[in-house]
Amino acid sequence: MRSSHSQSSGFGLKLAAGLGLAFLHLPILLIFVYAFTAEEKSFQWPPPGFTAKWFAVAWNRPDIWEALTLSVKVASIATAIALVLGTLAAAAVARTRFFGREVVSLLVILPIALPGIVTGIALRSAFSMGDIPFSFWTIILGHTTFCVVVVYNNAVARFRRISGSLIEASMDLGADGLQTFRHVILPNIATALLAGGMLAFALSFDEVIVTTFTAGQQSTLPIWMLEELIRPRQRPVTNVVAMVVVIVTFLPILAAYYMTRDADQIAGSGK
Amino acid sequence: REPLQSLGAGEGALSIVSWAGYIERGETDKNFDWVTEFEKKTGCMVSVKTAATSDEMVALMNEGGFDLVTASGDASLRLVAGKRVQPINPDLIPSWKTIDARLQNAPWHTKDGVHYGTPYVWGANVLMYNTDVFKGEAPTSWKVVFEEMHLPDGKSNKGRVQAYDGPIYVADAALYLMAHKPELGIKDPYELNEDQYKAALDLLRGQRQLVGRYWHDAMIQIDDFKNEGVAASGSWPFQVNLMKAEGAKIDSTFPEEGVTGWADTTMLHVDSEHPNCAYMWMEHSLSPKVQGDVSAWFGTVPSVPAACKGNALYGDEGCKTNGYENFDKIKFWRTPTSKCSQGECVPYHRWVSDYIGVIGGR
Amino acid sequence: MTAAVSFSKVSRHFGTVKAVDAVDLTVAPGEFFAMLGPSGSGKTTCLRLIAGFEQPTSGEIDIFGESAVGVPPYRRNVNTVFQDYALFPHLNILDNVAYGLMIRGVGRAERHRAAEQALEMVKLPGYGTRKPGQLSGGQRQRVALARAFVNKPKVLLLDEPLGALDLKLREQMQEELKGLQRALGITFVFVTHDQGEALSMADRVAVFNDGKIVQTGTPHDIYNRPKTRFVADFVGSSNVIAPQAMQALGGEARWTSLRPEAIRLVSEGGVNATVRSTSFLGASTKLFVDTAIAPLALSLPAGQPAPQEGETVLIAWAPADLHTMEDAA
Amino acid sequence: MTAAVSFSKVSRHFGTVKAVDAVDLTVAPGEFFAMLGPSGSGKTTCLRLIAGFEQPTSGEIDIFGESAVGVPPYRRNVNTVFQDYALFPHLNILDNVAYGLMIRGVGRAERHRAAEQALEMVKLPGYGTRKPGQLSGGQRQRVALARAFVNKPKVLLLDEPLGALDLKLREQMQEELKGLQRALGITFVFVTHDQGEALSMADRVAVFNDGKIVQTGTPHDIYNRPKTRFVADFVGSSNVIAPQAMQALGGEARWTSLRPEAIRLVSEGGVNATVRSTSFLGASTKLFVDTAIAPLALSLPAGQPAPQEGETVLIAWAPADLHTMEDAA
Amino acid sequence: MTASAQTAVLPGRQGAVGRLSDLFWRKPGLLLFLMLTPPLLWLGIVYVGSLLALLLQSFFSIDEFSGLINYEFTLVTYGQLLQPANFDIILRTLLMAAAVTLASAAIAFPIAYYAARFAKGKWKAVFYLGIMLPLWSSYLVKVYAWKLILAKEGILTWLFAKLYLTWLLDGLLAIPVIGGNSLSISYIGTFIVFVYVWLPFMILPVQAALERVPGNLVEASGDLGADPRQTFRYVLFPLALPGIVAGSIFTFSLTMGDYIIPQIVGTSRLFIGQAVYAQQGTAGNIPLAAAFSVVPIVIMGLYLALAKRLGAFDAL
Ligand SMILES: Nc1ncnc2c1ncn2[C@@H]1O[C@H](COP(=O)(O)OP(=O)(O)OP(=O)(O)O)[C@@H](O)[C@H]1O
Ligand SMILES: Nc1ncnc2c1ncn2[C@@H]1O[C@H](COP(=O)(O)OP(=O)(O)OP(=O)(O)O)[C@@H](O)[C@H]1O
Ligand SMILES: [Mg+2]
Numbered sequence A: 001m002r003s004s005h006s007q008s009s010g011f012g013l014k015l016a017a018g019l020g021l022a023f024l025h026l027p028i029l030l031i032f033v034y035a036f037t038a039e040e041k042s043f044q045w046p047p048p049g050f051t052a053k054w055f056a057v058a059w060n061r062p063d064i065w066e067a068l069t070l071s072v073k074v075a076s077i078a079t080a081i082a083l084v085l086g087t088l089a090a091a092a093v094a095r096t097r098f099f100g101r102e103v104v105s106l107l108v109i110l111p112i113a114l115p116g117i118v119t120g121i122a123l124r125s126a127f128s129m130g131d132i133p134f135s136f137w138t139i140i141l142g143h144t145t146f147c148v149v150v151v152y153n154n155a156v157a158r159f160r161r162i163s164g165s166l167i168e169a170s171m172d173l174g175a176d177g178l179q180t181f182r183h184v185i186l187p188n189i190a191t192a193l194l195a196g197g198m199l200a201f202a203l204s205f206d207e208v209i210v211t212t213f214t215a216g217q218q219s220t221l222p223i224w225m226l227e228e229l230i231r232p233r234q235r236p237v238t239n240v241v242a243m244v245v246v247i248v249t250f251l252p253i254l255a256a257y258y259m260t261r262d263a264d265q266i267a268g269s270g271k
Numbered sequence B: 001r002e003p004l005q006s007l008g009a010g011e012g013a014l015s016i017v018s019w020a021g022y023i024e025r026g027e028t029d030k031n032f033d034w035v036t037e038f039e040k041k042t043g044c045m046v047s048v049k050t051a052a053t054s055d056e057m058v059a060l061m062n063e064g065g066f067d068l069v070t071a072s073g074d075a076s077l078r079l080v081a082g083k084r085v086q087p088i089n090p091d092l093i094p095s096w097k098t099i100d101a102r103l104q105n106a107p108w109h110t111k112d113g114v115h116y117g118t119p120y121v122w123g124a125n126v127l128m129y130n131t132d133v134f135k136g137e138a139p140t141s142w143k144v145v146f147e148e149m150h151l152p153d154g155k156s157n158k159g160r161v162q163a164y165d166g167p168i169y170v171a172d173a174a175l176y177l178m179a180h181k182p183e184l185g186i187k188d189p190y191e192l193n194e195d196q197y198k199a200a201l202d203l204l205r206g207q208r209q210l211v212g213r214y215w216h217d218a219m220i221q222i223d224d225f226k227n228e229g230v231a232a233s234g235s236w237p238f239q240v241n242l243m244k245a246e247g248a249k250i251d252s253t254f255p256e257e258g259v260t261g262w263a264d265t266t267m268l269h270v271d272s273e274h275p276n277c278a279y280m281w282m283e284h285s286l287s288p289k290v291q292g293d294v295s296a297w298f299g300t301v302p303s304v305p306a307a308c309k310g311n312a313l314y315g316d317e318g319c320k321t322n323g324y325e326n327f328d329k330i331k332f333w334r335t336p337t338s339k340c341s342q343g344e345c346v347p348y349h350r351w352v353s354d355y356i357g358v359i360g361g362r
Numbered sequence C, D: 001m002t003a004a005v006s007f008s009k010v011s012r013h014f015g016t017v018k019a020v021d022a023v024d025l026t027v028a029p030g031e032f033f034a035m036l037g038p039s040g041s042g043k044t045t046c047l048r049l050i051a052g053f054e055q056p057t058s059g060e061i062d063i064f065g066e067s068a069v070g071v072p073p074y075r076r077n078v079n080t081v082f083q084d085y086a087l088f089p090h091l092n093i094l095d096n097v098a099y100g101l102m103i104r105g106v107g108r109a110e111r112h113r114a115a116e117q118a119l120e121m122v123k124l125p126g127y128g129t130r131k132p133g134q135l136s137g138g139q140r141q142r143v144a145l146a147r148a149f150v151n152k153p154k155v156l157l158l159d160e161p162l163g164a165l166d167l168k169l170r171e172q173m174q175e176e177l178k179g180l181q182r183a184l185g186i187t188f189v190f191v192t193h194d195q196g197e198a199l200s201m202a203d204r205v206a207v208f209n210d211g212k213i214v215q216t217g218t219p220h221d222i223y224n225r226p227k228t229r230f231v232a233d234f235v236g237s238s239n240v241i242a243p244q245a246m247q248a249l250g251g252e253a254r255w256t257s258l259r260p261e262a263i264r265l266v267s268e269g270g271v272n273a274t275v276r277s278t279s280f281l282g283a284s285t286k287l288f289v290d291t292a293i294a295p296l297a298l299s300l301p302a303g304q305p306a307p308q309e310g311e312t313v314l315i316a317w318a319p320a321d322l323h324t325m326e327d328a329a
Numbered sequence E: 001m002t003a004s005a006q007t008a009v010l011p012g013r014q015g016a017v018g019r020l021s022d023l024f025w026r027k028p029g030l031l032l033f034l035m036l037t038p039p040l041l042w043l044g045i046v047y048v049g050s051l052l053a054l055l056l057q058s059f060f061s062i063d064e065f066s067g068l069i070n071y072e073f074t075l076v077t078y079g080q081l082l083q084p085a086n087f088d089i090i091l092r093t094l095l096m097a098a099a100v101t102l103a104s105a106a107i108a109f110p111i112a113y114y115a116a117r118f119a120k121g122k123w124k125a126v127f128y129l130g131i132m133l134p135l136w137s138s139y140l141v142k143v144y145a146w147k148l149i150l151a152k153e154g155i156l157t158w159l160f161a162k163l164y165l166t167w168l169l170d171g172l173l174a175i176p177v178i179g180g181n182s183l184s185i186s187y188i189g190t191f192i193v194f195v196y197v198w199l200p201f202m203i204l205p206v207q208a209a210l211e212r213v214p215g216n217l218v219e220a221s222g223d224l225g226a227d228p229r230q231t232f233r234y235v236l237f238p239l240a241l242p243g244i245v246a247g248s249i250f251t252f253s254l255t256m257g258d259y260i261i262p263q264i265v266g267t268s269r270l271f272i273g274q275a276v277y278a279q280q281g282t283a284g285n286i287p288l289a290a291a292f293s294v295v296p297i298v299i300m301g302l303y304l305a306l307a308k309r310l311g312a313f314d315a316l
């Protein structure tokens, strides 16, 4: 887009956007502040004192590590499965016209369009009807269900943008279906899958509502946090964990942004 | 189902549904640990699922997969009626004899002379208050949470009191009416006929105007006392002890109307997969050390009188402060049933839906 | 000698749309063959049938004597330069060009060398490390070309490869393409809707209309001896004179075409005409005139003074320039 | 009479890029004014300066005598037909056309009536209820036109409005546009990079290069009397002969242009030339020949038999066709 | 260059992979079938199957005393939904979800608009991070942070007092129904936290929709005489609408199903999510929980049908 005078923003808009962003971030600042509070069980404003000891405390608490490990495992596997399912569905929907296309896109959107608690108790009652005991895999089952949609959305948008002639060009140059997938389709949807995968990971990593119903006795990080916040031993530890997660994910998010942005520009200029 | 006749070897694992703070392994405070030693002794590794309300405990037990539950009186008989727990054999629990005589045959775990568990600890729903607001003078009546009035600091109690977010709280209202409206003829706050029940609900509806948020969970109540300017509320000794320990201006009292309370029973799931470990835990849970430690941690009264003396954490005054002598003044939680001594009473499920309505402003 | 490409009664129908309808076609090896026709006339579909992206509904396609039935595109020794180039956006230019060789398992060093050579041939040496997004339209087009012929296909298909370029660049690319074709000796099948391009570049031209081939022949044939009114009108902009009008002019009562540049202004002895409008085109001026029989367009070479609008002039043409056509439209 | 648009020393710089550089320009009321030039020469930027989407870095723009400094686009009585039409996809055709009237608060019934009329004018009556996505490129272009002139602007700006159309449609639209302009008497400022279009349609043409106007004049002037080598080369494809070569030919030692169609084949007394290549263009055949002094292009009218490649021919031209130019490139 | 292959038809790849590729090329339907089977099995069978199982449960009833399910077909449970207390819950939740959705759209629009049309280069990255980071920080911890911000003796009160604006806060809290004793114990508080937590889910689709609006439509509108406000009203807003609808699918459904926020910040009056949670989790009344969850299913069903009409699916 060209920049010029008619394209510059008004002060009101700037203010509204700035205030909106501030609104999004003030509570996060507060989380950071209270990672250093000297209080232990419940918070007060202003904090009575500051200490950095909670980092050491958090580091040494095995339950955090257990919950973290479980969450990372769940999120990774759920994301991986969602990547496969979402990509397959997106490829089918974007590249072909077949009877029931609409049904597929509706099905994919459903788990996120219905409140999590519905998904949660639906799965839970299905487990109990089918006598399936809660396990690592029941959590995965729940998470994958709502992760598929983000992968699907990203992939479908990218598939639509890949010009159909790219695939024909590849075949024309001697590549069969699988080679075309490997050398042309995959590299071109990779960044979209990365973006979708990251979002899926984030969703899974922070999910409480569905997890509550499908986890049984296991605690993922958010479930651990819930227990911890309701019955705190050392509440600042939850803030430490939340803060560390934000800081640790900062760089990957930024990287993903630059990667997907470049890809969009190229894919967009393919005409 | 017949109770176990002889004790075998431990199965190596045990899972318990319990109230928060009932089963501690020293993670919060190293001094409070009555699990590690048990695990070492028996090889039964303990896992705990905490529940916030009695209803949740019942739901968890219905769902299955647990061995034991520390059920309060409003859950225990439901579990028995639903055949979710099995009778126990006191002969396999050597410490059974040491249990407080007042509790040995308590109706909330005994049915037709058969025992469905071992008593754990008991306690009262005390009136917690802010000493600044009350100028050091303990309120004498539950009136401060039920009726609009000016508190000693000169301001209205409106928006500054709380009530428990559980249907069983209807009994607290009934208890208050027992003292203030004798003409209703309430004999037992858990056995209410239609009129008595309606009066209790009306009282609660009035209370809704005073209460900003009902307390559901102990820590949020603590937050509310600290940050929301709450001045008085029914509460557990647990919160009182915790806040006092942090130096908050908080104390508690037994008002003149009496209090409701809970006496908890360790009950054995009908499909328990680790019955031997479960029996070992029941025995362990009755040791004066455990009883005293739990009571010190949660602010309860032990079911084994021996724990009142000589426990380092609980101290020799613990039993007295937490109401050992007030046993008879406490109306222990029980599940209201339609069949009662008055003939026809309002059953619990109505309490559940009506209390949701009351909180919702109906 | 076997034909490079031959269609016999090939049809491709999409539902009720007859995109290609019973087409017979022979392209000789080494020929520069152009397909010309209006939008939707089936040119692209024909190319796609040769490439293998479409299967004929009926009829038989042979490529160098071998039947192409059921042979997937990746097994045909035929390459395509796509209208939108279809360069792989994730690969750099060198890898784009080397793609076909990579698929065939040619080693890295060797295929890069071949790709470099191909890039030199299209006058883009040293551009190998750029991404397609960093090239201009004309450059991309040349990369697409290099990518196709680096595989030494037996037939190269080009679908309006110059459509998106502007005039100057287009003229330049036309010359380059023609030069490349001569140098490599590959059979080119070239689709365009621009008659100038088809006439100036091709050895032979097939004119399409409505899924059918209306005429095949050399550019001269097509331009000077259109078989039907459609061809006369589409290739250049002939005056098409109806049988009655021809009769009135004293000619044969048949559909006849007369090229605008074949009409001259004369000072005497011609047909009376009134100038309706004039249009200056630089190298020539176009005149639209009304005569008693029919309106005509004529093209005056530059340098000759153009009459004003409304003026009356005398026009004439050589009888040899009148070309009679089949009745079909 | 005040000029419809006048630029005095107008520049628009983007960082170091001088998109428009000290341009002086006057467009007369009711004129059909074309801007011609290669890609990136600043044509679009000029239009955007008139429309108000850009502000000049320096210089003064007047529209009908009023200064346009600081006047936002929505307060200029100037409308634009965008190159890609920019129709509002969420509105139907009628509402698209009526948009400007709606903004001015014209009542629903009245503005719809006016829009219907405008649609009739562009030969799209009854298309009002369709959405832009349901129209073809040429139809959309006409809607964009109707949307602009329904507001009766004093100046209508058109940015390569025919760029996306194919040849036949393009020729047809050229005539329609010209007709509309005559009928409405609005000042048209028309951007194109196609010299044929500029020459045939415009009253006056400005040739842009590198942000500057190189020459302004009537189509005849521009084509026949190019001021610089750039113009000679860009408008049509002149032979540009260097001063030394001219001297060798016995002429004046200055840069000179010679149009290909001004060169004739003669049987005696001409310059010796060898045919390098020929290109059949239908109405004419292009010949590229080498002479002792310089390579030349010449255009033979149709009908004349073209020599073969490699043949030696004699060529000649009239001295009047030699046109000397400024030295600047 | 390598030697040219001499035949017009090349041999294909050998082996199973090559044969498989040829098979897929010849039978695209088979490929499609294979691609669709896994996602359809997962979502169509596992997920929709579970939903149906849930639906089935809502036709059972519960034994009130023992809490065990009575597996006999009955509509009693649905009858309970219409009890005033339960009906209140449904109404309250819908109103809240609608309010949250509207507010999110209002707040999200300027952010999305600025990010999509004006932010360039580094600022674009800043906006992206600014929207994504809150998504990555723990939902629970954020909610608890809000509790402290909104508390009677919390940060907002403190801030308003410093700014001598306490009267404003008091005025706000004095509004009947939505006001209360403190922000954290009022519908206003619940509303603020809901809006906060779901805001990114509105910004992202709106931004995507706005990014798709070609810049020259804005210019065309200006060219035709529309001032910036009119351009917004007649061009930008209608074109961003599918994005807003897509975002509202999230905000609406997330608000409807949440049971944690209203419990932590609110007046103890239940929302659907809490009711479902309480009925199934604490009361073990799965039939009533199931009946309750049919409500959001039906509402979202209608909502999706509407969204589809507006083309919001493509904007998700
Ligand atoms: N996949 C398809 N499905 C249905 N109809 C098709 C398909 N492909 C082409 N057609 C139709 O077949 C006809 C011929 O199309 P084709 O693309 O071959 O024309 P073309 O001559 O290349 O035109 P253009 O110059 O516009 O590219 C058109 O009417 C087109 O709409
Ligand atoms: N917003 C901008 N920022 C930076 N440079 C710009 C901008 N707009 C135009 N330019 C530059 O100014 C020069 C003139 O651009 P302009 O679009 O006016 O050319 P044009 O003559 O319309 O070319 P075309 O025929 O390709 O449309 C170009 O070099 C272009 O890159
Ligand atoms: Mg085509």
Ligand SMILES: [Mg+2]
Binding pocket: D043, D044, D045
């Ligand atoms: Mg331009």
